[in-house]
Amino acid sequence: MNIIFRYRIFVLIGVFCLLSTFQVQSQEKSALTLWYDKPAEKWVEALPIGNGRLGAMVYGNPVEEVIQLNENTVWAGQPNRNDNPEAKKYLSKVQELLFEGKSGEAQELVNQHFISKTSHGMPYQTAGNLKLSFPDHQNYSDYYRELNLENAVTTTRYKVGEVGYETQVFASHPDQVIVVQIKADKLGSLNFTATMDRPEGAIISTTDNGELKLHGKTSDFEGVEGKIKFLAITKIKNEGGEIIAENDVLKIQNADNVTIYISIASNFKNYKDLSIDEIEKAAGYLSALKNKDQEKIYQTHLEDYQSYFNRVSFDLGQTAAAKLPTDERIKNFKTGDDPALVSLYFQFGRYLLITSSRQGTQPANLQGIWNDQLTPAWDSKYTVNINAEMNYWPAEITNLAEFHEPLIQMVKELSEAGRETAREMYDAEGWVMHHNTDIWRMTKCNRRLLLGNVAYGWSVAVSALI
Numbered sequence: 001m002n003i004i005f006r007y008r009i010f011v012l013i014g015v016f017c018l019l020s021t022f023q024v025q026s027q028e029k030s031a032l033t034l035w036y037d038k039p040a041e042k043w044v045e046a047l048p049i050g051n052g053r054l055g056a057m058v059y060g061n062p063v064e065e066v067i068q069l070n071e072n073t074v075w076a077g078q079p080n081r082n083d084n085p086e087a088k089k090y091l092s093k094v095q096e097l098l099f100e101g102k103s104g105e106a107q108e109l110v111n112q113h114f115i116s117k118t119s120h121g122m123p124y125q126t127a128g129n130l131k132l133s134f135p136d137h138q139n140y141s142d143y144y145r146e147l148n149l150e151n152a153v154t155t156t157r158y159k160v161g162e163v164g165y166e167t168q169v170f171a172s173h174p175d176q177v178i179v180v181q182i183k184a185d186k187l188g189s190l191n192f193t194a195t196m197d198r199p200e201g202a203i204i205s206t207t208d209n210g211e212l213k214l215h216g217k218t219s220d221f222e223g224v225e226g227k228i229k230f231l232a233i234t235k236i237k238n239e240g241g242e243i244i245a246e247n248d249v250l251k252i253q254n255a256d257n258v259t260i261y262i263s264i265a266s267n268f269k270n271y272k273d274l275s276i277d278e279i280e281k282a283a284g285y286l287s288a289l290k291n292k293d294q295e296k297i298y299q300t301h302l303e304d305y306q307s308y309f310n311r312v313s314f315d316l317g318q319t320a321a322a323k324l325p326t327d328e329r330i331k332n333f334k335t336g337d338d339p340a341l342v343s344l345y346f347q348f349g350r351y352l353l354i355t356s357s358r359q360g361t362q363p364a365n366l367q368g369i370w371n372d373q374l375t376p377a378w379d380s381k382y383t384v385n386i387n388a389e390m391n392y393w394p395a396e397i398t399n400l401a402e403f404h405e406p407l408i409q410m411v412k413e414l415s416e417a418g419r420e421t422a423r424e425m426y427d428a429e430g431w432v433m434h435h436n437t438d439i440w441r442m443t444k445c446n447r448r449l450l451l452g453n454v455a456y457g458w459s460v461a462v463s464a465l466i
Helices: 087-099 103-113 278-287 294-309 326-332 339-356 387-391 401-426 447-463
Strands: 033-036 047-050 054-058 064-071 128-133 140-148 153-160 163-172 177-184 190-197 202-207 211-217 229-239 242-246 249-255 257-266
Touching: 033 326, 047 140, 047 153, 047 163, 047 339, 054 163, 054 177, 054 257, 064 177, 064 229, 064 257, 087 103, 087 401, 128 211, 163 294, 177 190, 177 294, 190 202, 190 211, 190 229, 190 257, 202 242, 229 242, 229 249, 229 278, 249 257, 257 278, 294 339, 326 339
Parallel strands: none
Antiparallel strands: 033 140, 047 054, 054 064, 064 128, 128 190, 140 153, 153 163, 163 177, 177 257, 190 249, 202 211, 211 229, 229 257, 242 249
8 A cells, every 4th residue: 555545645754744844855866756665556646747727647567557546526526506495494493492402303304404405516427538458568587666755756667578668657747737648668569559548437449649538528417417527538649669549549560659639628627617618628628738848848737736746854763774675665654664754645645736736726626636436425525514624734834825715716616606505504604614515615504414423513513503
């Protein structure tokens, strides 16, 4: 396993944020690398990259490389509201019961008359997968994969026979694409197929100029029709050899080096407007790269990323444990002596914030930006009674203040949506936000709040409106 946690990515960062100062000194490159001696077998073992808007989980499999893709506006449903106007008829009685200490009776009344009668929020969804199949790579050796926090690049290296292979993946914020570069140390040695897929709601096609296209539509959910349309384009450029398009598969034969650019865009403009042309937008990111080579794209990515990441270093010293693969270090941490794992974890938290929350994007949700499902746990929404805030604990204390912007923008939008909820449900001025929201800025009462928090949360929420 690696140290990305599926639901609450930044939990331990709060502990580190109690440290008020950090000694600024250089760190060895190896101290800022998560590395493994075997491919990921499960999604939680894959390595995350992102630019705030786009995210990917890289498995590092020599036989079938999987790059699971996300775009931060790919959510089920469409602009919708589901306030329950019945609530205000019973508000005074709920308040009366709370002040009398009859929280159980108040809870029952809320259950009956405050809960939304329709949906309870939409899930964040995967955009799909890019799969690269290497049919003759089953017998590989000298395997190594890493995520380097200094340059935000994943690298996979191995040998098949006497030929060495290397795949590097990064997500560029300046150019808004994911870049995959595949190399072999012997000319003409790259032979593989490329496909794309998604659990549902996708049409795959190819073009003769080396493109795979996944046209997607998000799901209907709890009676709300899915109206997010998106396009994911995989553009493959080869040095040497050839690319052959067959149905929904691209075959790369006898290439020396291959560079893949992945662009994804949706029709989402804001939480009330789905008027963007996703086809034009996705193609536009690729068109902007025509006069840029891969090295230039990498250098602009690196300069952008390091301008934030390099603001803070954190060194607790290093023991021999730092020479082990990261999964072994985690396994041994309870009984071992590995202070460098703590500083690595600290920097990993900063890395996750930089890669999942940038100005102009959606804020980091329950899984940051990384999700491989259509209906993930808790819908991967924003649980605002603690989890959304936890994602942003590192922002100020670790010198990443700008990365608050998506959260602040969401609060502004919630203040707009919440005015109608306050008026419809509580006959009150101002605005109200219950414990859960989504990309559509849901502010109504969600059943999950009552199941989890019983009457306490309602004592706070309802009393505040008296």
